[in-house]
Amino acid sequence: xxxxxxxxxxxxxxxxxxxxxxxxxxxxxxxxxxxxxxxxxxxxxxxxxxxxxxxxxxxxxxxxxxxxxxxxxxxxxxxxxxxxxxxxxxxxxxxxxxxxxxxxxxxxxxxxxxxxxxxxxxxxxxxxxxxxxxxxxxxxxxxxxxxxxxxxxxxxxxxxxxxxxxxxxxxxxxxxxxxxxxxxxxxxxxxxxxxxxxxxxxxxxxxxxxxxxxxxxxxxxxxxxxxxxxxxxxxxxxxxxxxxxxxxxxxxxxx
Numbered sequence: 352x353x354x355x356x357x358x359x360x361x362x363x364x365x366x367x368x369x370x371x372x373x374x375x376x377x378x379x380x381x382x383x384x385x386x387x388x389x390x391x392x393x394x395x396x397x398x399x400x401x402x403x404x405x406x407x408x409x410x411x412x413x414x415x416x417x418x419x420x421x422x423x424x425x426x427x428x429x430x431x432x433x434x435x436x437x438x439x440x441x442x443x444x445x446x447x448x449x450x451x452x453x454x455x456x457x458x459x460x461x462x463x464x465x466x467x468x469x470x471x472x473x474x475x476x477x478x479x480x481x482x483x484x485x486x487x488x489x490x491x492x493x494x495x496x497x498x499x500x501x502x503x504x505x506x507x508x509x510x511x512x513x514x515x516x517x518x519x520x521x522x523x524x525x526x527x528x529x530x531x532x533x534x535x536x537x538x539x540x541x542x543x544x545x546x547x548x549x550x551x552x553x554x555x556x557x558x559x560x561x562x563x564x565x566x567x568x569x570x571x572x573x574x575x576x577x578x579x580x581x582x583x584x585x586x587x588x589x590x591x592x593x594x595x596x597x598x599x600x601x602x603x604x605x606x
């Protein structure tokens with residue numbers, strides 16, 4: 352059974368195929384202990400607001416089974432549990448991140464709704480049409496093949512299920528981009544080096560934004576995976592975007 356197995360799969364993760372995936376995994380293993388603190392500082396706590404808005408797009412009933420791809424330390428997963436989701440499975444390929452998520456679960460409100468699985472979002476261990484909703488936050492830039500990522504998200508969704516993602520994107524030239532560039536590409540790596548003692552990891556995170564696709568191309572890739580009604584909502588002049596989509600079929604999440 353999917354839910355019962357969710358607590359016992361730390362050792363069942365298949366090997367990663369990409370050298371880039373290995374490098375990203377090792378980086379997140381290193382910074383796991385300071386990851387939550389740095390997220391709050393770097394985003395001025397706006398990330399919590401964006402997560403709540405993302406969850407609101409896929410939850411319209413209280414017994415939904417939801418998958419969080421790239422759950423990290425579980426922020427999105429726990430927010431979904433507190434927002435009324437029935438059950439939530441968080442998948443991540445970093446064991447140190449999942450250990451922290453499990454520690455948080457012990458003291459989290461509605462923690463009994465949550466389970467964690469060690470695995471890759473590019474080769475998820477779940478059966479077809481298993482989930483009412485799939486969500487992901489600040490993961491896409493770290494994925495070596497977005498087409499496979501979106502295809503797996505589509506596969507595990509029930510017909511009528513909804514998908515939502517949050518991520519950071521490169522800005523087009525504007526007055527805001529001048530200040531954002533100075534902050535995110537210059538100051539953030541320095542903050543990461545100061546607080547996490549790992550400047551290179553936060554230099555990577557900054558560069559991953561600079562080199563990422565524009566949100567319109569990500570929307571196209573989501574459509575190519577089979578999703579319908581793909582829409583984009585932009586925050587901070589497009590520095591952060593939320594992509595929403597549906598899998599055609601009966602409205603599983605409708606109340």
